[in-house]
Amino acid sequence: MPIQTINPYNNKLIQSFDALTESELEHKLAQAHRAYLSWRNEPVSVRAELLHKVSDIMLQRKNELAKLITLEMGKLIAQSESEIEMCASVYQYYADHAAAFLEDKPLEVSDGSAFIRYTPTGIILGVEPWNFPFNQVGRITAPNIVAGNVVMIKHASNVPQCAAMMETIFKEAGAPEGVYTNLFLPGDKIAALAADERVTGLSLTGSEKAGASLAEAAGKNLKKSVLELGGSDAFIILDDADIDLAVEKAVLGRFNNMGQSCTSSKRIIALEAVADEFLDKFKAKIIGLKVGDPLDPDTKIGPMVSEEAAARLAEQVDDTVKAGAKIVTGGKRIDREGAFYDFTILTDIPKGSVAYREELFGPVASFYKVRDIEAAVALANDTGFGLGGSVFSRDTDKAIAVASRIDTGMVFINQNVASRPDLPFGGTKRSGYGRELSQLGIEEFVNKKVIRIA
Template sequence: MAIKTINPYNNKEIKSFEEFSVETVEKKIAQADKTYQKWKTVAIKERAELLMKVAALYRKRKEELARLITLEMGKLIAQSEAEVEMCASVYEYYAKNAADFLEDKPIEIKDGKAFVRYTPIGIILAVEPWNYPYNQVARVAAPNIMAGNVIMVKHASNVPQCAAAIEEIFREAGAEDGIYTNLFLSSSRIAKLAEDPRIVGLSLTGSEKAGASLAEAAGKNLKKSVLELGGSDPFIILEDADIEKAVKSAVKGRFGNMGQACTSSKRIIAVGKIADEFLEKFKEKITGLKVGDPMERETEVGPLSSEDAAQKIEKQVNDTVKSGAKVVLGGKRIDREGAFYEPTILTDIKPGMVAYHEEIFGPVASFYKVKDEKEAIALANDSTFGLGGSVFSENIERAVEVASQIETGMIFINEHVASRPDLPFGGTKRSGYGRELSELGIEEFVNKKLIRISNK
């Protein structure tokens, strides 16, 4: 099976790669296992030096790397450049902080001494998505390499050049073969890989279906897994919110990366008398955005990641509208070559409709007007997802109280959900389990070994 780069701006094939054979994969696993036996003994300072070189190379090659993102999945070029910078910051963060995170943790006991020591466990297999092709990989690679593990990555099939570039950067930074390994594979082969005893942990960022499949494979083989799956994040605007700030944040939160983010602000929930004002200003900000080539800096609306993605969103919106929802803005494909879809706002969405229950992974905002805070909380929690969310209010104490009642892994107050190295990232319910980033991210795939010293 060929793994292809298809430019979503014009749906033309650019380049293809052959899927690895069974024999090639076996050689790569064997090399990773051999390298792990050495890497786990390397001093943290030396591991940090490698990641600092990786970060420097991302910045040195930023323009080239950003263009690959835009070419393969259509992200606006300025946003692609910002992703490269964010990726570099993740490697730097763990290079600078992992030593402190991995220090022995003493346990206070009355008789003798005890402490927890963090030790590496082996090869971690990561299955990563196309929407942030460098940064998503960095979030699992950086902490685990610093912890003394080694990484094998099955990247999304539509970003093979980005996938190859990551491995190339590690090699250029001086990493021994096997510390970071790219695997050109189809998703159907992951379950078989999970059976290999040399692979000890599995991490996936992707869809519910993919997550359930990986979790099944991990569970069957008694292996730890971390899942970061879909989201339908609520974005709550209370009646005492700063409307201008909320509108600005909602536009970025919903339409950044063309809405193709797990933590995108997908459900806009406005309380009482401010709802109509918010909706009008929200619509004004989105109307008339410039559509065009994502490589051009003046473009504000680019393509989705693929033609399949555009067709799926078109069907989800059409099915929702047929059920009685209203289109305030957009609602259809843009009449031009490529995987384009109009920035869209839907209202009058009710339980039973597609947009009420499904994640719409694109530039479609679902807008809800509710009578009070209690109703806003109930609506926010009426979802199978539980990744992130936002609450806007000038009363911070009130906002925190509302946030504490939202069933998600993350809540941001007076800003949309964003990923940063020093904050833990992850969800609950059908949005997955485990955490990436921060100190919590480096604790997922280590042996938390108790060492007890008797005083008897």
């Protein structure tokens, strides 16, 4: 499959790239390994300074980088600019906090003394998705490079210009050759990379199928892996919630990035007492929005990432409606050129239907009305996914009690799930394992070496 940029706004090919040959790949692996042998010995301050420079360059070139995101995967331009700001903040965060995170950790022992020393391990391979083409790369790259590892990134094949640009930024920042390496490769080359002894850890953000394949390759070769996979996050509205706030956050949580986020608020679950009010206000917020060019700041509904993605979403919605679900609004492709799908709300979704059991990776909200908290929790947990979730209530203690019963890696109170550098990010069940961001993110691919003193 060619590595191509196709603009989803008009489905036109912009640029193509050649995949690496076997000899080119070997050259890059050897270069990365040589870089690691030197980079691991650099002081944390030197490694942190590189991240500071990367952050500064991204902010200086924000408009250029944001436009690249929008052209390659269709994100609204304001959201693309926000992504660049978020990504820069990740590099800044690890540059500022790495020294403290990597300090020796004393251990309490019965005699003598002991401590944990955090040491790098080698080349970390990141397999990254198209939906946040800069920020997702930053989440694996920043903590590992500042910890003394080097990274090789196999990015999604439909955002090759973003992939190449990130390598360029590291070079501009003064990174030694091999500290950051972009790999133009098809996905079927990952298993061979996992087997290479120079690669010591693997991280993937993407689909369940891709995650299972990477985990199999990593496990077969006794390599550590971190997976951030799909999600079907519950957005629970209790009967004492601030409904206007819940509506505002539901619109943002479900339709940001055209609903193409693992932590998107895909299942909205409202108690009966407030369900009708919420649904009326929610619908009113998403009808009549301007559809058009994602580079136009006034556009509110842009394209999905590809024609294939839009067609797949349409099929999922149609199958769910055939099973008995009702369309409140939307529910169709928008009649124009490009990978467009209308903002949609589904209700009366039958248990076991497509929308009930699968992740809808696009601008479709599944709305459920339930009788009480017990039913809300049971529905929230009736999924194989376990990434994030939200609970809305004016009673914080009650909201926390509900949050503690939801089987996910993250729950936000009175807010849609959002990524921040200082919060651990990750899930459970079929949503993956391991954590990105915060101190936990920097600990995933380092050796926690115990040093014992008699």
